[in-house]
Structure formats: C-alpha cells, structure tokens
Amino acid sequence: MRHRALPKALFALAMLCGSGALAGCQLQEGNPGAEIVTQGEQAGQGALERAEPGRSATFLGQGSCAGRGRTTAFTELDCADERATASVLARYYGPREDGPRCPDSTDFVLHITAVNTGTSESESAPEGYACMRDLRPPHPGDPGMGGGPLTVAGDCVYTERHGVVKETACEGSRGHAPEFRVDSTVRTREDCPPSTDLYVQVGGGRPVGCARRL
Numbered sequence: 001m002r003h004r005a006l007p008k009a010l011f012a013l014a015m016l017c018g019s020g021a022l023a024g025c026q027l028q029e030g031n032p033g034a035e036i037v038t039q040g041e042q043a044g045q046g047a048l049e050r051a052e053p054g055r056s057a058t059f060l061g062q063g064s065c066a067g068r069g070r071t072t073a074f075t076e077l078d079c080a081d082e083r084a085t086a087s088v089l090a091r092y093y094g095p096r097e098d099g100p101r102c103p104d105s106t107d108f109v110l111h112i113t114a115v116n117t118g119t120s121e122s123e124s125a126p127e128g129y130a131c132m133r134d135l136r137p138p139h140p141g142d143p144g145m146g147g148g149p150l151t152v153a154g155d156c157v158y159t160e161r162h163g164v165v166k167e168t169a170c171e172g173s174r175g176h177a178p179e180f181r182v183d184s185t186v187r188t189r190e191d192c193p194p195s196t197d198l199y200v201q202v203g204g205g206r207p208v209g210c211a212r213r214l
Contacts, residue, residue: 060112060130062091074110079135086132093128101204102131104152107141144170144181151202151209156181165198182209 065084069075077084092099114127140147143154146169156170156178185206192210200209
C-alpha cells in the first residue's frame with residue numbers, strides 16, 4: 001500500500017483526503033513525536049470484471065468462487081471446480097470508494113462493471129465490487145506478506161521517498177527492508193500506545209494504525 005505523509009502534528013480525518021488535495025480536509029493537532037500518513041491505493045489490485053445480465057442477485061455473491069476465463073478476467077465457477085482460484089469473502093454494490101471496507105483477509109478486489117440491458121432490472125446488473133480470497137496460499141493479504149489491497153495489523157512499510165511509505169514483506173527476504181510495523185489498529189490516535197512512531201490511516205471501523213520503527 002502507498003501512503004502519503006502529512007506534516008507532523010497534523011492528522012487527516014477525511015478518509016478520501018489524498019496527495020495534493022488537502023483543501024477542505026479537516027485537520028487537528030496531534031502528538032508531534034510521531035509522523036502521520038494516510039492510506040493510498042496499491043497499484044495492480046483492482047482487476048475488472050463484467051457482470052452477467054440476468055444474474056445481478058447472484059453473480060459473484062458471497063461464498064461463491066471464481067477463476068480466470070477465456071474471454072473475461074474472471075468467471076464464476078463452482079468452488080469444487082479445479083479451475084476455481086478464489087472465493088468471495090464479501091460482495092457490495094456501488095463504487096468501492098463509497099462502500100464498506102473489505103475484510104482484512106482480502107487478497108484482491110474485483111471491480112464489477114455495471115450492465116444495463118435497457119429491459120428490466122432482472123436482466124441488468126449494477127456496479128459493485130467483490131472482496132476475494134485466494135483458495136490456495138500464499139495469501140498476499142495476510143499480515144506481514146507485503147501485498148493485498150488493505151493495510152492491517154501486522155503489516156510492514158518502508159520509506160519509498162520523502163514523505164511516502166509503501167507496504168513490504170515483514171520478513172525482508174524480498175523487496176525492500178521493512179522500517180515500520182503496524183502493531184495494532186484503533187479508533188483514534190489517542191488509543192495508540194506512547195511508543196507509536198507512525199500513525200497510518202487504514203480505514204474501516206478502526207481507522208488508525210499504530211506503527212513502530214523496527
């Protein structure tokens with residue numbers, strides 16, 4: 001995950017405040033002893049899928065499975081099918097940026113494009129997204145693995161450039177060496193332990209990650 005660092009002693013409360021777009025974002029004073037970063041989107045985690053007409057209520061529903069098809073990125077399959085590679089942990093309608101956070105164990109997210117046949121609702125399908133979990137390891141979304149679309153407790157990050165950190169594997173055997181570990185996620189910065197070196201905006205019901213330097 002990429003994270004945009006804000007000036008020390010400032011904390012972005014708005015979830016969608018991003019790099020270069022701080023106007024209108026509500027800020028408050030905080031502990032000057034720790035740097036604050038906000039969550040960004042990891043590149044390459046948003047595969048596209050097209051919903052199938054007539055299957056709007058069941059297409060990639062929770063508990064179903066999918067695998068790569070011949071003409072589309074993924075197609076819905078029986079979970080016992082040897083071609084199935086991932087299962088659906090959660091399924092939501094509407095744009096992901098406005099919708100619920102995926103479960104922490106999500107390995108990747110499928111963005112599902114809307115289908116409008118111009119006939120009836122049962123023959124059309126709305127925009128949405130599916131939170132996917134690979135059926136077999138390794139699981140990039142697991143804590144410390146250095147991948148996945150979310151930042152969770154147990155993940156590690158390194159400084160990519162001044163003011164920007166990026167997720168990396170905690171084991172440090174591949175890629176960049178980790179510099180910080182997110183030890184816990186809490187509701188507010190005040191709930192982080194005094195030893196916190198970095199506050200990470202991770203979203204969800206516990207939107208603040210308390211990270212310490214390794």
